[in-house]
Amino acid sequence: MRKFVAFFMFLFCLEIVHAYQGFGWNIDPETAKKVVAQVGNKKITEMEVQRYMKVLLPMNYYHRTLTEEKKKEIRKKAIDYLVNRELLYYEAKKKGIKIPDKQIDKLIKELEEKYKSKKNLEKLLKQTGLSLEQFKEELRKRLAIDKLLKEYVSVKITDKELKEYYEKNKYKFKEPEALKLRYIYIKVDPSKPKGRQIAKERAEKAYKEIKEGKDFGDVAYRYSDDLSRIKGGELGFVHKGRFEKPVEEVIYKLKVGEVSPLIETELGFHIVKVEAKRKSRVVPFEKIKEKLKKELIEKYQKERYEALLNDAKKELKVVIFDK
Incomplete structure (x- = not known):
């Protein structure tokens, strides 16, 4: 040493x-x-x-x-x-x-x-x-x-001290309701005279393919302007606040497995599929343990x-x- x-x-x-x-x-x-x-x-x-x-x-x-x-x-x-x-x-x-x-x-x-x-x-x-x-x-x-x-x-910080802190402060580790989603976003290009019309036609084509039974991930890869396209539109679990209000008003009413209708907002067009729902929960200790330890040591x-x-x-x- x-x-x-x-x-x-x-x-x-x-x-x-x-x-x-x-x-x-x-x-x-x-x-x-x-x-x-x-x-x-x-x-x-x-x-x-x-x-x-x-x-x-x-x-x-x-x-x-x-x-x-x-x-x-x-x-x-x-x-x-x-x-x-x-x-x-x-x-x-x-x-x-x-x-x-x-x-x-x-x-x-x-x-x-x-x-x-x-x-x-x-x-x-x-x-x-x-x-x-x-x-x-x-x-x-x-x-x-x-x-x-x-x-x-x-x-x-020992594991025992870490666990004691977690148990006393569980309210800090509570997560809100979350949805596991796949997502397609067609943006409107304002620099083009018919930007919104072009985007809408593209979004309608994507939506038509999904309704015909085409794989959502494949359609997302070919049509979506969101970065998630490279993963077939997969976003993982998402909490409220991730999307604009008009989008969230629709998707939180969907059942698991359902695809939203075509949702239009100022910025573009959205198609969302709900793959799973997770109720509000306290994040398990083992999942947050290492991150919590690092944060507490730094603090x-x-x-x-x-x-x-x-x-x-x-x-x-x-x-x-x-x-």
Whole structure:
């Protein structure tokens, strides 16, 4: 296990170096020092924001022009990340989390071996605006925050706890009445002078074939404009609200096996076959178990993460100067 963790951390170090590698830093020294945000006594500079924006940007964006809107979006994400990083690092130190110098030195030594020498590593870091000592501090922060999140944010939910939650909250898993349907939709093309007439004639042909006993799925594949045509018009179970009101008023009165009359709406013509009906029900635990587990873990982790940030904000003033 220790070997795995050590290997993971080595990959993490490479990730940091590679994320910054290959980008030019054509930024005025004075602009680089400009304070964009402040968390307590820690000032976040323009250089730090620019550096993390490079990490957030997909590589392919460097081969095409970014819109101003996209730049602003990425910039905001970078500032939010850097502010939260300082808040979490504060919480890590407050909770007594320390990263030994020997752990940092070991990772740096591995990187020096990767890049053949300490000089080569320092040269690479310099291209990103980082000194070796600053890079060590970056590592220390990241490792401390990772440890904080592992100890105070990570959540494990047992099957027993999951079942208890399900039993106490069954009302949340209730599904309304549903119909299993096959569907044919012929849309009206408003760009054509006789668009509605053309659509109606096509829909009438499809409906005539169904009434003559042709397979509904085959007719749907040949006539329908809905994506479900590739599955023979099969929609599976559908709850109320999926269709326009005129369609639903008809199909919820049909018996299993019945095909609706031709239904005309503003957008086009509809033919629906009811294959099965399912009454309102509570979704079985086994069916929803994995999805519920994922949702609860995400919910609890988010709550714990935000609690850490809020605790830090009670003691540290956060100011964003960037406009």
